[in-house]
Amino acid sequence: MSAFRRIVNTFSRSKLHQEIDAEIQAHLEMRIADNIAAGMSPKEARRNAMIRFGNRTVMRERMTAMDAATAFDALGRDLSYAARQLRRSPAFTAAALITLILGIGANVVVFGVVNSMVLRPLDVPQPAALYNVVHKTPGNDNLSYPDYVDFKNKNSTFSDMAAYRINNGGLSTRDAAYQCWYYRVSGNYFDMLGVQPAQGRFFHSSDEHGPNSAPYIVLSHNFWRWHFDSDPRIIGTNVDINKRPFTVIGVTPAAFHGTELFVWPDFWMPYVDNPDDNGTDFLSRRGSQNLWVLGKLNPGVTPLQATDNLNAIARELARQNPVDEDLNARLVKPGLMADMFGGPARSFLTGVMVLAFLVLLAACANLASLFASRTADRSRELAIRLALGSSRWNAFRQLLAEAMLISVLGGALGTLFSTVLLNTLTRWQPFPQFPIHVTVTPDPKVYFVALLLSIGSGILWGLIPARQVWATDSAQVMKTGAAGTLVFRRFTLRDLLLGVQIALCTLLVTCSFVALRGMQHSLHAPLGFQPQGVLLAETDLHMGGHFGASVTQIRRRMVEEVGRIPGVTSVGIIDETPLGTGGSSSLVYREGTTDFRPSNSAFGAKFFGISPGYLQAAGTGLLNGRDFTWHDDAKAPKVAIVNELFGRSMFGTADAVGRRFVWGEKPYEIVGVVENGKYDSLTETPWAAMFFPLEQNPNSDTSLMVRSHLPPAEIVPEVRRTLAQTDPGLPFVFHTWPDALAFVLFPARIATATLGVMGLLAAMLAVTGVFGMAMYSVSKRMKEFGIRVAVGAQPMQLIHSALRRPVVLLLSGSVVGLLLGVMAGQLLAQIVYQATPRDPLVLGGVLITMALLGLVATWIPAQRALGVHPASLLREE
């Protein structure tokens, strides 16, 4: 502010005037002196000098008008006049401000999210060179460790490649135990990223010597600060992870949160260590694809060249290893779990950004027509100013100043609100059980975009009345009054603006309805289980130090003892909760297969390990055959329960009991068939699924399902007490199954909420737009209506001529918007389950909404047109 003030002071108007006056004065004095020397009387000399010089004031005005310094001055005057004008019409100002706050605010929020999720790179050196290596088929983003090693060693386009995966486990010290999320990373991870330790050291490739050879962990700065009080003496001490000893060797810098934007680990450990594994050779299994691979491109190498390079290696690997026959490579931007979350999130955010922009455009269209009407109402004032000698440019600049003032003010307020919202969003932790940090705090880029949007929209809607200024014929206006200059043309720019606005609004309303309907469908979709009334107690038995036979014993005791609690109707265990953290899929083969290359497989199926009683506890319907018993143990013949789709796909019949298939190179007999269900997400294409007895499919993940009629508040303490008696050292996470499902429904909920808000904003804008236009055209034609009533026009005729145009615009805009909405629905269906615009309820809902909006918006104008009193109107003027 002070710099601006200084400029204004230095070149202020008065100083400039003084200088010019002094110069002119000197000029005149020289002329007078010459005149006197030529023999004139002093008086005559003076008069002559004045005449020769011409109009002094005009000259001075022309000079100051040119000066840049006075441009500031003029701007100041324009702005203060604009502020006075706006204060004089608070209704217009408030309407415009609210419209802008909503329009710009929505954009800033959406851009803030886009900025932090898509545009902001990982906080490491040279982030632009980093790419995740994933498969070409979307949804299959992980590579196996041997494939990663081959890619890393054989490529010529990457300077280095690191691998990581996200695990959870229990970290315990002598005094405390924590349930943690951590990354298991290849030894070169930190070296490749170029991150330096804040304390101690990092591990390197040279530390890796086969399975469990590098028992080191690096703590995250946050974990170190919260749980170890930022004590540097922690370096070099031992902690237990899943009851195995590890040495803390370092702490990461505060700004480094791993290579996923939203999953911040508590610590890092070398991939060669596996606290979940009990001595198997997990480093050489080419078939188990569970790593994210991150590569840094060599300088000058394009992603396309690198992809070709990797695909050539993949073809070579496929020749050598049958299991790799489908291997290929694609590069995606890192940070959002490769393409798993990144793909849909990017397309959804792009979609929402477009919608938000459309809302702003609709807002600008709305303001433009509002402003144009206001300018038309002020045509007499404009005419007087032009008649008094103001230039058209000056008058236009004045109007533009008003538009800009409102826009910048509205933009500032909108940005303020969005900043508050974004900061709230950043603090919000939707799922306490996951280490999800949504950092969407606005940075300078966001503020810059906000300013740009404000100025842009100000210019956009401030320019519309320019035509009016240039078209004003002052003599004509002064003679006939404002109404006389208003020509109702057949089709004006403002009609187009309103039509566009209504089409956009209908589009947004359609999207909201589609999303809401899809949401409703998802909540009532057949899941293949009944989550109501089920309590989940989740744990990882490895955290309690259970391995091998101990796992089986503790599980059986848990089921039996919890089953004895009064009020519990059934209990069971599954290793991975369906629609929870996931669940793996694997290829199955027909009976008699001996060559287990992927192309010989029947299909891929989801697999789960379950205990006897799980099906009953989960409420999954058994269609044929039997449930497992505790006798189906490791020594018994291998058996499986499959879902209906599995049976149909492999045997062509739902009744597959007694049939056999091969999985993991071993034959299984099907003893039961259950209903189909949802396993990964609500929008998934139906999966074939198979269930195995827990003991025939060893795994430490344990989700205890307790079905009871009692409310959770009563049953949780009981279950907690019973489980603590079974094993005091085992950490459990309790939640009801419907609560746990919130995670799966989260994207759909967010999408629905976002679209709902956008739809609401658009609907408000459409109402104000139609209302404004109808009201304005009625108010301008009151005199005409008065005459028509006086000569006997019927009410319907009046309404027809007053509201025909808004209604036609509303109808045509709605039809266009609905068509656009139907097209956009295809896109929505990817995010919101069963979202389809071809739903009579959706189409009907949109039509009714638009009709209601139209009715609301035209009701008052129609009343006003009907209430015309010819006599009083004709007396006016």
Next chain:
Amino acid sequence: MARNDLQGTLDLLVLKTLSQMGELHVYGIVLHIQRASEELLSVEEGSLYPALHRMEMSGWICSAWKVTETNRKAKVYRLTPAGQKELQSVEKSFEQLVKGIRAILRYA
């Protein structure tokens, strides 16, 4: 052709004057134009001020306060290199204008 208007002509007169005389105040410029044109051209003296101001803002001339021989404080103007260039181009276009007008006059 757009620059071949009267304002262009005034610019030409001022620039030419300054290039011939070096430093001059406005009154001096007026006197020079009258004298050099043998009293044929007389400009409204005040109208030179906006013109000079504009040329100064365009960077063709620069100004400074000086004391004249008659011991009076006056603002004097001088041509800048940019003004020198401008003068050449204005002169050229003026000659074209003159040629054009002469051609029309001959034809009539």
